[in-house]
Amino acid sequence: MLLHLVKKDFLLSKRYMKVMLIASFAIPIFMTFKVDFLSGGFFPFFLSTLYIQYLLFNSVSMLEYKYKGSALLCATPYTRKALVKSKYLFILAIFVCCYIVYTITALLIAGKIEMLSISESGLSLLILSIIFGAIIPVQYYFGYEKSKYIFMFFIFITPFVFPFIIKVVQANNISFQMMLPFPKIVQDLFPFLLALVIGLISMTVSIRIYSKKNL
Amino acid sequence: MNKILEVKGLKKDLGTFSLQDVSFSLLEGCITGFIGLNGAGKTTTIKTILGLVLKDSGSIEFFGKDMNLNERELKNHIGIVFDEGYFYEELTLAEMKSIIAPAYSNWEESVFHKYMEHFRLPLNQKISTLSKGMRMKYAIALALSHHADILIMDEPTSGLDPLVRSELMEILLDFMGNGGKGVFFSSHITSDLEKVADVLILIDKGRIILSEEKDVLLDTHGLVKGEKMALNDQTRELFLTLRETNYGFEGLTNSKHAVRQQMNNVLIEKPTIEDIMLGYVRR
Numbered sequence: 001m002l003l004h005l006v007k008k009d010f011l012l013s014k015r016y017m018k019v020m021l022i023a024s025f026a027i028p029i030f031m032t033f034k035v036d037f038l039s040g041g042f043f044p045f046f047l048s049t050l051y052i053q054y055l056l057f058n059s060v061s062m063l064e065y066k067y068k069g070s071a072l073l074c075a076t077p078y079t080r081k082a083l084v085k086s087k088y089l090f091i092l093a094i095f096v097c098c099y100i101v102y103t104i105t106a107l108l109i110a111g112k113i114e115m116l117s118i119s120e121s122g123l124s125l126l127i128l129s130i131i132f133g134a135i136i137p138v139q140y141y142f143g144y145e146k147s148k149y150i151f152m153f154f155i156f157i158t159p160f161v162f163p164f165i166i167k168v169v170q171a172n173n174i175s176f177q178m179m180l181p182f183p184k185i186v187q188d189l190f191p192f193l194l195a196l197v198i199g200l201i202s203m204t205v206s207i208r209i210y211s212k213k214n215l
Numbered sequence: 216m217n218k219i220l221e222v223k224g225l226k227k228d229l230g231t232f233s234l235q236d237v238s239f240s241l242l243e244g245c246i247t248g249f250i251g252l253n254g255a256g257k258t259t260t261i262k263t264i265l266g267l268v269l270k271d272s273g274s275i276e277f278f279g280k281d282m283n284l285n286e287r288e289l290k291n292h293i294g295i296v297f298d299e300g301y302f303y304e305e306l307t308l309a310e311m312k313s314i315i316a317p318a319y320s321n322w323e324e325s326v327f328h329k330y331m332e333h334f335r336l337p338l339n340q341k342i343s344t345l346s347k348g349m350r351m352k353y354a355i356a357l358a359l360s361h362h363a364d365i366l367i368m369d370e371p372t373s374g375l376d377p378l379v380r381s382e383l384m385e386i387l388l389d390f391m392g393n394g395g396k397g398v399f400f401s402s403h404i405t406s407d408l409e410k411v412a413d414v415l416i417l418i419d420k421g422r423i424i425l426s427e428e429k430d431v432l433l434d435t436h437g438l439v440k441g442e443k444m445a446l447n448d449q450t451r452e453l454f455l456t457l458r459e460t461n462y463g464f465e466g467l468t469n470s471k472h473a474v475r476q477q478m479n480n481v482l483i484e485k486p487t488i489e490d491i492m493l494g495y496v497r498r
C-alpha cells in the first residue's frame with residue numbers, strides 16, 4: 001500500500017524526472033571539475049541530492065495543493081498515516097536513487113570523481129534527514145502556500161548564517177570522530193542510525209499534525 | 216430494512232459555518248437524496264462522514280460499525296464520487312487507477328475495464344483533457360470497481376448535460392438492482408432526485424430540516440392557490456410559506472388533508488421537490 005503511494009509521488013514528478021536524472025549525473029561532475037573538494041565526494045553528492053530532493057518534493061507538494069488529491073485518497077482505505085509515511089519514503093527513495101547514480105558516475109569517471117565512503121553517505125543522509133525532518137512537518141502544519149514563504153526566508157538567510165556555523169565548527173574543532181569514543185565501524189554507522197531516529201521523530205510529528213487537518 | 220449508515224448528533228464548527236446536531240440514517244435498498252441550497256452543509260456533512268473533516272462530536276456508523284474504529288475496513292465498502300473529482304489531472308486514467316486500485320482489497324480489474332469500455336474512456340488519456348461528463352463517468356468507474364455496498368456522491372450531476380445526467384440515473388438504478396446496496400446522493404438539482412430518490416434529507420444552515428420518504432413528502436405537501444377570503448388565523452397556520460396578493464394567495468402546506476377539510480374553493484397542486492425544499496428553506 002505504501003509503495004503505491006510512493007509510486008504516486010514519482011508519477012506526479014515524472015515531468016521533472018529526466019531533468020533530475022541528468023542533474024544527478026551532471027551536478028557532481030560539474031562541481032568536481034570546477035572546485036577541488038578536499039572532503040572527497042561528500043559535497044558534490046550532498047548538494048546535488050539536496051537540490052534534486054527539494055525540487056521533486058516541492059513539485060509534488062505543488063500538485064497536491066493544486067488538485068487536492070489527498071482528499072480523494074483519504075476517502076479510500078488509504079489512511080492519513082500511510083500518506084505521511086509515503087512522503088518520507090519518497091524522500092528516502094530519491095536519496096537511494098541519487099546514491100546509485102553517483103556511484104555509477106564515480107565508477108565511470110574513476111580517478112576524477114571519488115566514491116562515497118560509508119561515513120560520507122551517512123553524514124549526507126543525516127544532514128538531509130535534519131533538513132527534510134524539519135521541512136515536511138512545517139509543510140503539513142502551514143500548508144504548501146505559507147510554508148513556501150517560510151522556506152524562501154530560510155534559503156535567503158542561509159548564505160549569511162552558514163559561514164558563521166562553519167566558523168564556529170572550525171574554531172571549536174568539532175568532529176564526530178572526536179565526540180564519540182566508539183570503534184570506527186560504529187562511528188561510520190552512527191549517522192545512519194541518527195538519521196533514522198530523526199526521520200522517525202519527524203514522521204511522528206507529521207502524522208500528528210496531519211491527523212488533525214481538515215481536507 | 217437494515218441501516219447502512221447512521222449519523223447521530225454530528226457537530227462541526229468551522230468558524231463561519233457549523234454543522235449542528237446532524238442526525239439521519241440511510242436504509243439498505245434506498246437511494247437517499249441529500250438536498251439543500253449551495254453552502255447548506257452537504258459537502259461538509261459528506262466530508263465529515265468520510266473523515267476528511269474532523270467532527271467535534273457525534274457518531275458515524277456504517278453497517279453498525281463505528282467509522283472511527285473500523286475506518287479502513289468500512290471504506291472498502293464505500294464508493295466515492297466527488298463533484299470536484301480531486302484527481303491528479305497531470306496523470307492518465309490508467310495511472311490514476313493504478314494509485315486508487317491498490318487501496319481496495321476487493322478491487323476487480325475486469326469490472327473496471329468493463330466500465331471503461333462501456334463509457335468509452337481511453338486509459339491512456341490525460342485526466343485534464345476529459346470533459347466534465349467523462350470525468351464523472353471515470354469517477355463512477357473507480358467507485359464501482361471494488362464491489363461497494365454504498366455509493367456516496369457529492370453533487371455528481373452539477374454541470375452535466377441532461378443526457379449524461381440521465382445516464383447517471385440509469386447507472387444508479389442498475390447499481391441498486393444488485394440488491395443490498397445504498398446510494399447517498401447530494402444535489403441542489405432536485406429534478407434528478409425526483410426520478411430516482413426513495414428518501415429525501417433536507418439540510419439548511421448546517422441543520423437537518425427534514426428526512427422523509429419522497430412519496431410521503433409529495434403526498435402530504437401541496438401547493439395551494441385560492442382567494443384571500445379563504446385565509447384566516449387558523450388556516451394560515453397550515454402553511455409553510457404563504458404569498459398573498461391583492462387578489463389571492465399561493466402557499467405550500469405540509470398538511471394537505473387539513474387544508475382540504477378546512478378551506479373551500481382552493482386549488483391544491485402537486486408540488487415538486489424543489490417547491491418543498493424552497494418552502495422549508497424560506498420558512
